[in-house]
Amino acid sequence: MHGVMGRPPGAATEKAATSPMMLLLLVAMTGVAPISLYMLVPALPVLATAFGHDISIAQMTVSLYMVGIACSQIIMGPLSDRFGRRPVLLAGLWLMVIASAACIFAESLPQLIAARFLQALGGASGMVVSRAIIRDLYSRERVGSMISLVIAVMMIAQMLSPLTGGLLETAFGWRSIFYVITAASLVIAVSIAVMLPETRRVRAGGSGFRGDVGSLIKSRTFVGYMLCQVLASQIIFTFAGGGPYIVVMQMGRSGAEYGAWFATTGFAYLIGNLFCVRFAPHHQLEKLIWFGLALQFAGSLLNLVWGIAGLNQAPPWLFGTQMLVMFANAFVMSNSAAGAISVRPEAAGTASGAMGFLQMGLGALLSQFGAYLGGHFATPVPLNLAIVVLSAACASTMIFLIPRRTLVLSEALVEQAEEEESGLL
Template sequence: MASRAKPCSRPLRFPAHSRSQQPCPLILPSNPFARYDSAARVPRRFAHARAQQMHAPAESPKPTLGFILLAGALTAFGAVSIDFYLPALPDIARHFGATAAAAQLTMSAFLAGMAIGQLGWGPLADRVGRRPPLLAGILIYTLASLALTRVPGIEALSAGRFVQGLGASAGLVIARAVIRDRYDTIESARLFSLTFLVLAIAPMLAPTAGAWLLAHAGWESIFLVLAAFGLIVGVSVLFGLPESRSAATAEQAAGETPLQSYAAALKNRRVLAFVGAGAFNSAALFTYVSASPALFIEHYRQPPSAFGGIFALNALGLVIASQLNRAALSRWHPAVVARWGSAAALGFATLLLLLSLAGVDSMIVTMGFLFFGLGSYGFVSANASALALGAMPQRAGSISGLIGAGAFLFGALASAITAPFAASGPLPMAAAMAMGFLGAMLCIRLAIRS
């Protein structure tokens, strides 16, 4: 019989105005399928671990529809900017007389901007509050989108996309911090899954809309639409999102530099492992995102309009998985759900890799394994983010920056490596995705053992 885990001995003290408490060690049941107490949402055998889940105020406000939509829109900055742009990649390459690989590198430039930007916006949001850097980032994004309509060459396009990524990163990193300011670990994971409904509209509709704009108004019109999106979200933040940073977070940030904050977070093995899980998981996702246009449009000879439907179908798998994740969190610990989700994703990616090595090159087979493999992503991303933020809630901005930077840096590297080979068939994409899902599974196991 497994020995009983000891409850956290640290007293949980926080001022009345604070929105975060000190975390307790991660406590998991020996049986991964142990059910949760309906009130505490922890395994019944480990009801004393309730403190681990209750890192937020005793009475967190119930999320309104407006807050969910706005948080989803902020989170969707990256997805919208990528998915609207995907159908235009071949046309942009022809317009500037560039290679397909050079056009793909404009995607990597945007991802690199997203990665680097989040490292700056995260600590800044802890120090000065959530609203000022968020509004500044949206302004940079909107102006860069307008400038991208007048670039003279592919190199300038890559530079503009990098700046656009810097601005877009503010929405993603600060949205996570705002959610963590308001809710505990379990509710944060559930809300991350809920905002994914808004986020998933981008890959379901944006490629089709982008293809329509490309056919009727040219690739420049895509950036005009992105500028309008930034303007609408910016106005919504200005008038609809109050400041959420706690006094405890402000005090913590005032006593340390951003480098000290990052160093403290990286010394925490649980934070590092869950951040790594999210990074490897995102590498697999962005491998698919960057390689899919060349794979389906050039290799499988599908028109851009049909590619939009294919992309939307795989996005539907992500939507279904993210909502199943919300239901699973009422029964199992987020780390358990993430562990099994990463194992399932690795299994589907490995099967696709083995079939590709065996010479099977069917679009239907590839789509089937991508649907289930990418769907498993929905069980990992939200839970890994919530658990990383819950480990050190008073550094939510900095840890959110690490989460986003790791995800987009790994995504940029994976897309840059697979881009030159994307049109050759599903094998390069399957190999990169399998490696990403394997890394995510190993990081989750490390986090649980730590």
């Protein structure tokens, strides 16, 4: 009865779920694209000089990379539901290996930009497929903690990636960054080919891509969880877009000081994910989301009060309360993502892809909006107000799209289905 939908097909996946190597593979496949993004950032001025272009053109190696990440999510997720996690993931990573090698030999900035887009298109397959693999391997209530654990480990590497890129560029030139990325992506691809079993749930009926999309769009629960996760992520993008202008232009501080203060919010997000890992296995997913939503709204509202009172003209006030928001944000994002990909587990790739696409697409717009709020006003109040609105919108999705009665019923059905399927297996 291994064809029963809802459980991973085979004993290999059950062993993989408890393997420390699986955690390392999940971290590697999730982090390879974002780490590669940030490694190149310190070398952008050198790229502009080397190819004789304006820095704004060199910046396209980053901006179009983010477009590639967004496109990859909406493509690779549904493909992984149809053809399996392994083949789609391996195809994406081999594309990244080839594109990274092409970056090494790029003779012009347009060639480099095109290769970077393909690099992101392939590498981001790991971001979307990893969430689907987590849902394949773990029960609904453990998904949030596993996502948090992967994010927590990945963020440590991600925070070090700009420093690594800067050191490589200084010591060996900008092409050395792509030698390292090519080697790392090759090692990850080979490791996955050797050690990762197929985890996709065997489908009882072939509803296909249209059926998956249709059922997800019609599900208020999926839409609610997805919007909650996406809107929570926009708090990060909006603050990141406006923060530099507030600190440098309004407060008169240096860019280096802004970088140091901004790192505190990343650290708070990391700690929030670690706390989520600790508490998620022992508490209902919705309770953790509500805890995060309440704390997130309280922190953003407090930041607005500081702004109106004029206290946010000093970084400790602005970033102190933003750290509280980011700590809470970790609870909201990981657990709402877990809820979204658990609505229809056999379509976890499609759900993950839609969520990632909206997250990156809206993120590009709201980071620009945040930059406008930070750069065109004399106080941080407009940016503070925008974050309060986003926090309230997150809570609204849980209130209006996922009624409490539906939650209780869905939880009971999920638990009953999993018990029946485990018995059949």
